[in-house]
Amino acid sequence: MKEHIICRVYPDSIAEELEVEPGDVLVSVGGHEIKDIFDYHYYTNEEYLTVLIRKEDGEEWELEIEKEYEEDLGIEFENGLMDEYKSCHNKCIFCFIDQMPKGMRETLYFKDDDSRLSFLQGNYVTLTNLKDNDLERIVEYKLGPINISVQTTNPELRCQMLNNRFAGDALEKIDILYQAGIPMNGQIVLCKDINDKEELKRTIEDLMAYLPVMESVSVVPVGLSRYRDGLYPLKSFTMEDAKAVLETIHHYQKICFETHGLHFIHASDEWYLLAKEELPKEERYDGYLQLENGVGMLRLLREEFTQALKAAADAVDMQSANFLEVTELSKDPENTKIQGRCKMERITVATGVLAAPVLQELTEEFRRVFPQKEIQVIPIINHFFGEQITVSGLLTGQDLIAQLKGRDLGNRLLLPCNLLRSKEEVFLDDMTLSQMENTLQVEIDIVKSSGQDLVSCLMR
């Protein structure tokens, strides 16, 4: 029987009350072997259950538990998935992992394609290694949403793009998920002259048949690094291409909204920036269903920022008992009622080339309200992966240092949190935050992802 070592017990949880401790082993729940985290959640979502625990001295405790339905026991396991991670069976022509230089952290080269990670952390899966019994469990446990890397609904083309002769047949699993009512989101990595133009239209039309169970589909441009020797020759999109892609997407958005009240098909922010077109209004994003794919991130940032800035300005108004609207303040950067209430400071914001123009606009908006803050935005070019990679999440410590060292960075340097490894103070190339602070000789503030965080960080 598979056993799972407990690494953490939450304070004030059911597990703590029952004296479960880190190092104990979960043997079974309700007499069932727990194969993975799906089983664990399924069998613990009961009001009455028994849990078999083995203590470090070998003694076995059978715990009888009465709790709320779906109430968590408050346990974390050494292996979060409670099973081996499934690697992918494809060799996609656009895979970014194949385009990474050698010598990086081992974990960055792992190609996962595990449906359980889709439910746990939102990963996109191709369904090519989803076994029938996994599919049955998804349906039986009513899990969702599952995020699917579709790329194309043309079976032959999908086999070519994924370099997997079963990739076309795997599309049939979408039908099963649809019939079972499992919520889904789709993703299309668009490759020029391969799955764009008429193929894109076909894919969108085919996927529209799954509305509203499939809630959204994103279209993202393929990421091309400078390490593509020996790989499939892929081309970059131009401004005209981006305009054509947006035209197609907007056309189908209109149809979907009229029929289902959902815009359904979404272009990632990169398309709007490449086409030099304005970002859609908030309501076009249907509640930001695909932020992790860069869909609506910049619109959300802008909305949150404007709101937080207004609140900050109102707070200053209250203090000074002067009712001045943000718009009025904006027109008058020299306004003395505000000056003196905010510390004089020079700040540098460094980010990827993609988001830099938006950051530039936002910080100018901020300065119109708080002119004491002198702010410069520096776009960092990605020399490590190549200049075509413009997102901040793929910037390395070495590129930041090379482009910031020797410049006047002012009192503080603000960096977006996606530059760092999750929950750690380490950049993609293993440089630490303190190494960077020492090298640049400036205090660094990490800005969490929201617009409020950015305003608070600038105000600090």
Ligand code: SF4
């Ligand atoms: S599914 Fe394709 S893109 Fe994803 S890791 Fe595997 S080969 Fe790479």
